Amino acid sequence: MLKMICLTAALGAALTSTAAAEDLTFDGRTARAATAADGSFTLSADGKPVAIAAQPMRSQTGSVMFDALFALAQQEMDADRVDAIRDPSFNFGKPVPCDCFQTGERWPYVWTRDVSFAADLALARLDPQRTRQSLQFKLSKARDGRTPGLFVAQDTGSGGSWPISSDRVVWFLAARHLLDDTGFADQTWQALQGTLAQDRAMVFDERIGLYKGETSFLDWREQTYPDWTRKDVRFIGESYSLSTNVLHYQALRLAEQLARQHGDARAEDYAKWATALAAQIDARFWREDAGQYMSYIGEAAHPVDYAKYDLLAISLGVLADVFPQERARRAMANYPAVEGGSPVVWPQEAQQPIYHNRAVWPFVSAYSLRAARHVDDVARIQREIESLMRGSALAGSNMENFEMRRLAVHVDEGALSGPVVNSPRQLWSVAGYLSMVLEGVFGVEADGKVAPKLPVALVPQLFGKEKSIELNDGRTRYVLKRPRKLDGALLVADKTTRKGNVVTVQLKAVPGPAPVTAPALLADAPTDGFAPATPAAPKAEKRGKGWSVTVPAGHVLWLDGKATTAKGALTVREDGLQHCLSLTQRGPQLESLHSPMTCLGPQQRLAGASKWSWNAAAATRVRVRLRYDNPNGPINTGVTAAVKQLVVSCAGKPVQRASVVMPHSVGQQDSTAAEFDVPKGNCRFSLEQGFNMSALEHFAQYNGGKGGRDGVLNSAKVSALLLSPVPAVEAAK
Known part of the structure; x- marks a missing residue:
């Protein structure tokens, strides 16, 4: 049975909205938030003071800490607004004019996936003009003299970038929110045509029915792929990742929409491709013995199942509705959690330092929260709200990432210390926090719909003794009224009324969904959650008209992408064709990544x-x-x-x-x-x-x-x- 580790500390004392200060304690560390009459706050983050000015949007809840952290996220969003960007690898580090959002305090540039995910989470609705300009910076024509069209830039990356990395289509996840500007809408349509045609020709595998390429965001090879990819990324470019395929699906749906608006006959092709892609995503990434969707699967030569799962991919798939409803619910419920929240990958790799491995990333937690709302996963909604608050409060900033159990910005473990790279006010973390407040707590979605889904367990923290809590976004006041009875698991809208610029939602408590039991293969190892070590490549000995392959105890042999039941030794007969093999190691609960391939037969x-x-x-x-x-x-x-x-x-x-x-x-x-x-x-x-x-x-x-x-x-x-x-x-x- 999946073990969801209980969170070990409360978010702090429940106080009324008139309280002057509040503490949040987790992992033996304490943050304190205090408010002043002018609407400003001070935050003491583990003893370090942070001044927070009054902000355009305000929340009034039973938690001074919650209200202060919402203001902090806005303050950090403003700090990420710049008129020039810079990076040592571009323009020799000199400023490049751009009224843009920079990626973070230590990343003063615009990167395609960072700004796109941040825009999709919150920036597109909060500052559409600057978000458009940031996205436009990543559009480009070709300079080779023979390639017409407009394209989204894939940033520098694994093995020399695209098409080893092929998630540049994430740009369209952001652009879809900003099409009310006709000039930008036209650019988006042009970029869709050029980018999708290029990817269809060079990245799509017609026989497998999926797009090839690296996982989106998880782009530090050996952190999440087998360690043998450290010096050879060819496998990564040939494999198929869940997150990148879901992003391609979303881009195809947007292309279908815009093609219909333009009366373009390609709308039917885009629709057909999207429908077929969704079917292949569900069929090929689902792993029934884990009750989960895999992060990636092997190349066409050896399309094996990989026992690696990633939270962003699952969340994106849930939100895109490419998973059947029951599988979507199981996938969210089955994904493991630890003391600090939901790690971005599972299981962990024992010999890798902390970064994507053994880490919580706030923007991924925000997507997980959004997906949990989509399937009414009460436990996950609560966990992500708590994790986002704790990380922001204890660091005094919306950091890029945290060690998964302690939510520390750095843990000293010698060669395995980390997170290896980190930055304050990371843009997608800031956007993730703002998304948590707007959608995750108050239920105010990007399309204007108000649909709160608030765990009853958070009522003492967020309401305190108050009968209602309020969000004022500068145009509209959203008031959530506490029900008299809290005889359920989830608070949802009972009655919604609008008078002038005030939207009032009377909440009611409803039961949560039935619990989901996960198979042992994905269960949380009580001590560390580490996968077994990745085996060496299988060894084959030529014998007569075939080869004998030894299968060590506790290992699984994969032949041409299929798991075999061989024990001890397997004979691969010589039939004039090439056959490829790999090994995995299975522990009591978790499974290793695959070994390198051994290919037998003529070449x-x-x-x-x-x-x-x-x-x-x-x-x-x-x-x-x-x-x-x-x-x-x-x-x-x-x-x-x-x-x-x-x-x-x-x-x-x-x-x-x-x-x-x-x-x-x-x-x-x-x-x-x-x-x-x-x-x-x-x-x-x-x-x-x-x-x-x-x-x-x-x-x-x-x-x-x-x-x-x-x-x-x-x-x-x-x-x-x-x-x-x-x-x-x-x-x-």
Whole structure:
């Protein structure tokens, strides 16, 4: 049974709205908030004073702490408003004019996913003009002289950025809120057409029915992917992540909407693609033995289940309604929690420092809160509100992240210390806190609907002895009236009235949903929640017309993406096709990430840099990779992942094309794979130029690596083409 660890400290004494001060204590640390007659506050965060000025929006509740932290979030939002941005990797660190939101105190730039998630949570409704300008900064035309259109920039990232990282479509999650401006709406429509067409051609896998690429936001490779990706991110670019696919689904739905408004016939294509994508997301990411949706699954060559789960992906899927209702409810209820709140990934990796691993990120908690409201998950609503308040109060700022159990901004554990990187007033954390107040407590949604869903357990803290609490956003006053009886789990609207600029909601208590029991595979390990260590690659010994593979005790062998029941040894027979294997280790409750693959069977190496010829003895399916070296940047950043089109010409068959990616490498390695059905006879393979992020005008000021100020760079040193006959992979239904 899933163990939801009880929170060990109350949020502080319940006080009336006239109280002058309030304490919040957690993990042996205390914060104190006090108010003054002019509407300002002081916050003592673990002994450090923070002055908070009176703000345009005000809450009046039974908690001085709650009211003070709401004001703090507004103050920090204002501090993130800038007229210029800067980063050492752009314009040599000199200011770039932009009336924008910067990403945080220590991140004074505009990053695509950060500003987009922040806009979707709160900024688009609170400051639409500056939010539009921030988003427009991430739009770009191409500078390669041959690619028309407008595109969203994928920021520097794993292996040289897009398409290893492919979550730039998160931009449209934000843009959908700002289409009342006709100029911006037109830009959004242009960017949708260019970006979606490019992603469909280079990132979408028609047979699997999913988009390839890294998890959104969880972009520090070995923090959440197997440690063997530290020096080879090719697998990441070939795998399929839940969060990124949900973002593609949302972008397709927006494209459908705008296409219909423009009378564009592509609306039907966008609708069809979105519907098919939703079906594949549900079918391929759901893991019944965990009662949960996986964070990512393996590449087409080995589409294994990965025992890694991430809260942002699940929350985005719930909110996009791509999960069936009952599975959505189970996924939210089953996701583990610890003392500090909901960690962004589960389980944790014992040999990784604290950052995404073993951490709570406030903006993800805000999405979790939004998703919990969507499925009436009372426990999760309460947990996220408490976690957001505690983190903000004890740090004295809306920090980027916290260690998951203590909500500390840093924990000293030697090589595993962390969070490794942190920043005060992180923009998406600020937006997440504002979203918690507006939606999570007062139920004021972005579309103007007022639908509070407030756990009864929070009534003593938020109401104190008061009969009502109030939010004044500068235009409208929202008043929530406490019911006489608290004989349920959740407070919802009983009757809503509007008089002038005052909206009054009489609350009533209703029962919560029936509890959900999780399988043991996802249960919270009582001491640490660490997954077993990732095994080494399976070893195969050639024996006669096959191979013998030893399966260690407590391990599971995966063959061509399917778990086997082999114990001790498994024989893989030689059948003229290539077969790939990996191992996982299972503990009493949790499962490890997968080992590297071991592939058995024929593989031909055709020497050459750009053209190859091969004679097929019979019609077959082949998997093709390039052996290459891309020294144009480090594994963790840059914009020069080499992207090419692999062209196959066989007698009597139409020309086939597929994208191959050669990310930044450490010496020689294999590219992503392309698969083709080829007839008997001769086939010719050749490379054509593709597209990468260095081709965007946006990166003309980039000086943090190659492909920026020195011009477009989309190349790698190719030494051979590797070709293997392979079994068919289950196609998308």
